[in-house]
Amino acid sequence: MSVDVYSEKASCERLLSVHRWTDKLLTFRTTRPAGYRFTAGQFARLGLEVDGEIVSRAYSITSAESGEELEYYAIIVPGGKFTTRLDAMQPGDPVWVEKLSYGFMTADRFTDGSQLWMLATGTGLGPYLSILQQKDVWEKFQDLVVVHCVRNREELAYADKFDALRAQAQANGLPARLHYLQSVTRESGDDAVLSGRITTLLRDGGLERATGLAIDAAHSRFMACGNPEMVTEVREILRERGMTPLRRTGGGQFVTEDYW
Structure with a gap:
């Protein structure tokens, strides 16, 4: 999906931090879109730009409903488009957060x-x-x-x-x-x-x-x-x-x- 099309349903946020538990497991935080709401247990869909196109994946939100930032727990998938890009990112890099949250495991x-x-x-x-x-x-x-x-x-x-x-x-x-x-x-x-x-x-x-x-x-x-x-x-x-x-x-x- 092109960036222009994706931007209609997502907000461009910023990577704040990455904590690496192992070489394959990491926790990362992003800024939170204004007005973004979710219920604890739901997941967000995130997008990263790869070769001029947006690649999106779903990640459960690990932060509190009232948190000022959004936190996620991820595994690096060998050869995966999204996580290969994620693994190379630095604080300040853009992360697209879709405006809606999803899921019924609450x-x-x-x-x-x-x-x-x-x-x-x-x-x-x-x-x-x-x-x-x-x-x-x-x-x-x-x-x-x-x-x-x-x-x-x-x-x-x-x-x-x-x-x-x-x-x-x-x-x-x-x-x-x-x-x-x-x-x-x-x-x-x-x-x-x-x-x-x-x-x-x-x-x-x-x-x-x-x-x-x-x-x-x-x-x-x-x-x-x-x-x-x-x-x-x-x-x-x-x-x-x-x-x-x-x-x-x-x-x-x-x-x-x-x-x-």
């Missing part, structure tokens, strides 16, 4: 339940960072559970952020308890990090043992974001346990989003 869609389970592989962690920066989610649920599964320990980003969110909630007297579980699939686990895929830990009770919580349709609400194979299997497991997808008309215990 915590405010759940009307009941006392536990919110947020399952993620890789950069699927992104939307939960935004959700947990919203005060109302800490007031709505008794237990908030984040499960982040990656291949190797070096890919376990944002641990300090979750510690800070927990401490901030406690300091503000917010009632929910945050359980943050990390898991790796290509290394051995220990007391701090679990070993195994999310779906394996969900099937064999490993997540329940690690949190001390019982999963059931009456109290447990689920979000799953990441690898499409993981998301598909999570849906199957939850259906086996008597749960159904969340619908716009109400009812249901889980909502999912494929992340590539």
Whole structure:
């Protein structure tokens, strides 16, 4: 798409900073368009100019709804047009942000339940960072559970952020308890990090043992974001346990989003 055509639906913003977790994982921030609104858990469509044309991709917003800047968590795809360009960018370079936000994986869609389970592989962690920066989610649920599964320990980003969110909630007297579980699939686990895929830990009770919580349709609400194979299997497991997808008309215990 040409720059002129794309500019009709997007705002030209600026790259503010890049934080590299590994050679392939990075967090980047941009300026926020005037009047831009989103609900925590939604994603933005971003555009970069490559050879005179705009290449656009969707990225979940990891910053708070009220943040002055927009933050995203990304993986560099070898040979990918967008991320190859992103990887070479410097602060001050232009990033196009579409004027609308997208997506339905938001915590405010759940009307009941006392536990919110947020399952993620890789950069699927992104939307939960935004959700947990919203005060109302800490007031709505008794237990908030984040499960982040990656291949190797070096890919376990944002641990300090979750510690800070927990401490901030406690300091503000917010009632929910945050359980943050990390898991790796290509290394051995220990007391701090679990070993195994999310779906394996969900099937064999490993997540329940690690949190001390019982999963059931009456109290447990689920979000799953990441690898499409993981998301598909999570849906199957939850259906086996008597749960159904969340619908716009109400009812249901889980909502999912494929992340590539």
